[in-house]
Amino acid sequence: xxxxxxxxxxxxxxxxxxxxxxxxxxxxxxxxxxxxxxxxxxxxxxxxxxxxxxxxxxxxxxxxxxxxxxxxxxxxxxxxxxxxxxxxxxxxxxxxxxxxxxxxxxxxxxxxxxxxxxxxxxxxxxxxxxxxxxxxxxxxxxxxxxxxxxxxxxxxxxxxxxxxxxxxxxxxxxxxxxxxxxxxxxxxxxxxxxxxxxxxxxxxxxxxxxxxxxxxxxxxxxxxxxxxxxxxxxxxxxxxxxxxxxxxxxxxxxxxxxxxxxxxxxxxxxxxxxxxxxxxxxxxxxxxxxxxxxxxxxxxxxxxxxxxxxxxxxxxxxxxxxxxxxxxxxxxxxxxxxxxxxxxxxxxxxxxxxxxxxxxxxxxxxxxxxxxxxxxxxxxxxxxxxxxxxxxxxxxxxxxxxxxxxxxxxxxxxxxxxxxxxxxxxxxxxxxxxxxxxxxxxxxxxxxxxxxxxxxxxxxxxxxxxxxxxxxxxxxxxxxxxxxxxxxxxxxxxxxxxxxxxxxxxxxxxxxxxxxxxxxxxxxxxxxxxxxxxxxxxxxxxxxxxxxxxxxxxxxxxxxxxxxxxxxxxxxxxxxx
Amino acid sequence: xxxxxxxxxxxxxxxxxxxxxxxxxxxxxxxxxxxxxxxxxxxxxxxxxxxxxxxxxxxxxxxxxxxxxxxxxxxxxxxxxxxxxxxxxxxx
Numbered sequence: 015x016x017x018x019x020x021x022x023x024x025x026x027x028x029x030x031x032x033x034x035x036x037x038x039x040x041x042x043x044x045x046x047x048x049x050x051x052x053x054x055x056x057x058x059x060x061x062x063x064x065x066x067x068x069x070x071x072x073x074x075x076x077x078x079x080x081x082x083x084x085x086x087x088x089x090x091x092x093x094x095x096x097x098x099x100x101x102x103x104x105x106x107x108x109x110x111x112x113x114x115x116x117x118x119x120x121x122x123x124x125x126x127x128x129x130x131x132x133x134x135x136x137x138x139x140x141x142x143x144x145x146x147x148x149x150x151x152x153x154x155x156x157x158x159x160x161x162x163x164x165x166x167x168x169x170x171x172x173x174x175x176x177x178x179x180x181x182x183x184x185x186x187x188x189x190x191x192x193x194x195x196x197x198x199x200x201x202x203x204x205x206x207x208x209x210x211x212x213x214x215x216x217x218x219x220x221x222x223x224x225x226x227x228x229x230x231x232x233x234x235x236x237x238x239x240x241x242x243x244x245x246x247x248x249x250x251x252x253x254x255x256x257x258x259x260x261x262x263x264x265x266x267x268x269x270x271x272x273x274x275x276x277x278x279x280x281x282x283x284x285x286x287x288x289x290x291x292x293x294x295x296x297x298x299x300x301x302x303x304x305x306x307x308x309x310x311x312x313x314x315x316x317x318x319x320x321x322x323x324x325x326x327x328x329x330x331x332x333x334x335x336x337x338x339x340x341x342x343x344x345x346x347x348x349x350x351x352x353x354x355x356x357x358x359x360x361x362x363x364x365x366x367x368x369x370x371x372x373x374x375x376x377x378x379x380x381x382x383x384x385x386x387x388x389x390x391x392x393x394x395x396x397x398x399x400x401x402x403x404x405x406x407x408x409x410x411x412x413x414x415x416x417x418x419x420x421x422x423x424x425x426x427x428x429x430x431x432x433x434x435x436x437x438x439x440x441x442x443x444x445x446x447x448x449x450x451x452x453x454x455x456x457x458x459x460x461x462x463x464x465x466x467x468x469x470x471x472x473x474x475x476x477x478x479x480x481x482x483x484x485x486x487x488x489x490x491x492x493x494x495x496x497x498x499x500x501x502x503x504x505x506x507x508x509x510x511x512x513x514x515x516x517x518x519x520x521x522x523x524x525x526x527x528x529x530x531x532x533x534x535x536x537x538x539x540x541x542x543x544x545x546x547x548x549x550x551x552x553x554x555x556x557x558x559x560x561x562x563x564x565x566x567x568x569x570x571x572x573x574x575x576x577x578x579x580x581x582x583x584x585x586x587x588x589x590x591x
Numbered sequence: 592x593x594x595x596x597x598x599x600x601x602x603x604x605x606x607x608x609x610x611x612x613x614x615x616x617x618x619x620x621x622x623x624x625x626x627x628x629x630x631x632x633x634x635x636x637x638x639x640x641x642x643x644x645x646x647x648x649x650x651x652x653x654x655x656x657x658x659x660x661x662x663x664x665x666x667x668x669x670x671x672x673x674x675x676x677x678x679x680x681x682x683x
Contacts, residue, residue: 081646087642088627088642088645088646091623091642091645091646094645094646094649094650095619095623095645095649095650098649098650098653099615099619099649099653101653101657102611102612102615102653102656102657105657105660105661106608106611106612106657106660107608110664223647224636227635227636227637227638227643228636228637229637230637230638230639230642231637246631246638246639246642247631248624248627248628248631248641248642249627249628254624254625257624258620258624258625261619261620261623261624262620265619285665285668288660288661288664289661291657291661292654292657292658292661295653295654295657296654299650299651299653299654302650303647303650303651306646306647556597556601556604557597557600557601557673
């Protein structure tokens with residue numbers, strides 16, 4: 015065993031031990047604990063949990079590599095702005111109001127606010143989006159185990175499944191939330207230590223966010239010498255229109271992702287929901303402002319060490335990644351030297367290795383490499399568990415309890431929730447071991463789908479009292495339908511990859527969202543208005559503080575409240591949890 | 592809160608939201624994308640300004656926007672005497 019393997023094993027065992035201990039300590043016995051942690055998580059902890067839930071294998075492992083290596087540098091900004099800008103929308107337009115509405119899931123809001131048909135469409139959309147996403151996380155777990163511990167991908171995924179199974183099934187949302195707080199701590203430390211170290215190594219400045227400005231000039235020059243576009247130059251691969259469309263799809267998609275929205279139900283109060291959003295984005299920004307620095311520093315180091323190096327003289331880290339097939343070298347012109355450039359075809363680098371390889375590229379000691387591996391696992395597992403909870407609660411709460419057996423006892427609901435969670439983990443594991451060939455593409459598409467389906471009907475449902483059930487259902491179907499159709503039509507495997515007016519499938523979600531808004535508004539003009547009590551409830555969620563109507567809705571007997579008592583105080587003290 | 596106070600509270604909430612969302616769009620879609628090329632002619636600490644907005648500035652601004660929102664809404668709630676109790680009703 016190499017030093018790196020030993021240290022990776024040490025960190026993995028320690029962190030997994032912590033996760034299991036937390037899960038055991040916070041096991042739950044009520045449905046509200048299982049689905050929303052009893053709604054009693056303090057804001058900073060909830061923020062850290064949202065951040066860990068949000069930052070997936072894609073953010074931790076892939077993003078810096080995509081910025082620096084998939085594009086020239088600037089093009090990757092769509093992910094940086096898109097995956098953070100959505101939180102402004104969430105904080106201002108959704109979080110406080112959904113918290114006041116007080117149900118467990120997006121389908122719950124959609125079902126209560128609109129209709130049972132809309133609830134079912136929402137369940138299907140939430141489950142599809144979550145499965146697409148979770149497959150990518152499991153694949154990430156497999157990648158880390160394969161590269162750093164040398165146990166095959168399959169064994170790696172199974173180990174990940176067992177860990178998630180243990181704490182998610184036992185602790186539900188409560189276990190997941192506190193575990194995610196621990197996972198956030200692990201992943202942010204693992205991300206920041208190497209980037210600060212490299213920043214000091216190269217520029218002498220310990221703040222990478224400021225330091226990487228110093229090397230941009232040099233990097234621009236190096237890229238131009240090799241025949242690439244300059245690192246900071248705009249619109250070299252993506253047009254301005256497409257930059258706007260893709261960024262918007264990622265932003266509005268973020269604000270419509272079920273596993274993020276459910277988090278605001280775990281906050282103690284409306285005020286705590288607002289603070290949770292602030293903490294979450296702050297914690298996310300720590301990683302997201304560092305990622306472009308990781309990308310720039312790694313690209314500089316990479317070009318320095320590899321471009322023009324003899325094929326037989328490559329450094330050790332390079333050979334390890336080449337051995338597992340994630341770097342491919344082919345000396346096309348047989349000159350014995352790696353010619354790195356846009357058209358030489360001699361060097362192919364998988365974007366997913368950049369963050370994992372960064373400490374080795376910079377020659378940092380083995381413990382740091384092990385820590386980064388543990389951080390990547392934390393990022394993948396935390397996101398996977400949040401998604402699995404959405405799948406489980408959609409099936410057990412929105413389908414089983416609301417549709418099939420409304421008389422189910424709490425113990426029975428919990429059991430169904432746990433079984434659904436177990437089944438979801440098995441399916442996710444299978445998808446992780448046998449990923450459909452287009453996983454990376456499909457994950458990007460999940461945002462387009464969330465943006466075209468949920469965002470408009472949530473916002474209209476809150477801000478426009480006269481949005482009708484038929485309007486929202488028609489809008490949801492139209493937005494989702496056109497977006498799926500366009501995606502299938504333009505995905506490489508199905509044909510016309512040019513699309514209409516050169517709009518990429520990842521940006522079409524924005525168009526789908528506009529269609530959804532327009533259809534919902536038009537159909538709402540001509541269909542039966544929501545009941546007066548529902549309109550009054552929508553009015554109520556605009557103001558913090560308690561009222562009779564909101565309390566009755568939360569308890570599930572909205573229609574029993576006589577009209578003259580709508581604005582009164584709740585009849586009794588809230589139940590203790 | 593009576594009906595007039597509610598209208599007033601909601602109007603001020605909407606005004607705050609609109610101002611913040613305009614800034615949100617200006618830094619990301621504006622400075623980061625549409626005006627990125629002219630802004631790139633200005634260089635600060637090695638960063639072309641448009642590129643900086645796309646990779647750093649917009650994210651920092653987003654955090655500040657939410658902080659301002661949370662702070663202003665807290666003030667607004669206090670002004671209207673909403674003293675939210677921490678133990679809200681949650682169905683079980």
